[in-house]
Amino acid sequence: MRRIRIAPRAPLAAAAVLPALALAPAPAAGAASGEGHQPEAPEEFVALHDVAPSIRQDIRYFTGHNFVGEPIDGYRQPMCIVTKDTAKALAGAQRSLLGRGYTLKVYDCYRPQRAVDHFVRWAKDLDDQKTKREFYPRVEKNRLFEDGYIAEKSGHSRGSTVDITVVKLPAKPTRPYHPGEPLVPCYAPKEERFPDNSVDTGTGFDCFDTLAHTDDPRITGEQRANRELLKSTLEREGFTNLPEEWWHFTHKPETFPDTYFDFPVSRHSLTPNH
Template sequence: MRTIFLAILFVLSFSSVPATAAEGLPARFVYLRDVAPDIVQDIRYAGWHNFLGRPVKGYDAPECILTLEAANALKAVQEELNASGFGLKVYDGYRPKRAVADFAAWSKAISDQIAKNEFYPAEDKKDFFDKGYVALKSGHSRGSTVDLTIIPWPPRPGESYTPGQELKPCTAPYDVRFNDGALDMGTGFDCMDPKSAPLSNDVPLVARHNRLLLRTLMEKHGFAPYEAEWWHFTLKKEPFPDTYFDFPVAAPAK
């Protein structure tokens, strides 16, 4: 009888593992598209249009992965925006530790500045650590931090990026800098400049309004802003506040 009881417990323990774990993600992690398929994804670190100017280590697919709690909260933000003719576009979610290490290694290679003209036109790369643009740890690796913006709804097409094309400063006016179809937020995504601070007054009034809208809705649904980047938010009640993961960002298993 004891043997049968232990066998039942063994089967039940496996049947209770969340489906995402069986698909290759840790328990409580999900693909955002499975929770909120309408949220547009532009996962910059899986491609060439980012401040490194190349794909980042650990990003094997252009997918946004988040904890289930963060994904559900974003879904609520999306639904509220949709009611007013807007929606969300995400640039990054979960970020492996190996990607953070890649950022750090790149920052120390001072001569590698292929993307400077767009992403840090007025900043000196040697100061990145001191100014907090790059760090040795990232909240993204805990799975409940997201980089995102607001877009018109239904989505409108933006510019397509081709490696090697002319780069325009992320601090340039809205009609001059790279246009990815988002509302005017005062700077482009990942713009390493003081103008990227959410409460900066050194951006147009319409951009300040759009930033406030994003911040207000994200806070309403449980996210905390980061005071150096208008696009960066972390779920206040994140399920893994002290755990930094390193599994790769990969496509869902077929």
């Protein structure tokens, strides 16, 4: 089954988790984030905009338009933070696409552990079905863990993974989501589902469905070509795609392959020399 940004299922050694939370005195991952000193990012992290300002950013977890249906814990600003190596590789991919009349657009980049904890709490609340029609219409919520759609750790928390797409230039603006508006399945024809200025890849972002598998044989023609454009461009810069999600890419080798961080998504998390 397709998995949504999932870390390996094997149990994590304590040493793999503790460094992420020991960067500064801070509450445990998922605790209330409004008080006390917060963890900070190590110097290997940067704001993507500072390295590749032409890459568009549509940070969905800062908004209420995502599979949880509300802004996600830890997203203080709508910005993309990644490791330096990842940012440089994205800049290289962007240069290639700009020459062909396209631009990259990121939906999500570094994701704090407290955000993953938010996903887990949501998945355990079986009464909350408000986003089902758009994001998981053919999956029962009580199977999200068993089928691998939600897990307690995410590779995004290591800083080298991005959720990303391609936009044809000149880019049209994407209207904001209006809370309460009718939801449309994420695999509906592009003209019917929530508008996105990205190219048509067959499904929307964060679509809990097998149609989101990168090489699903039902995706053909222009949709297949658009997925291949994204995949081939990023692979040339050292990224690896998660086969269950056409939008999910990790830059290899990862700067922090065994560490899951919990600093908030904010300029304030970055060290002053950033």
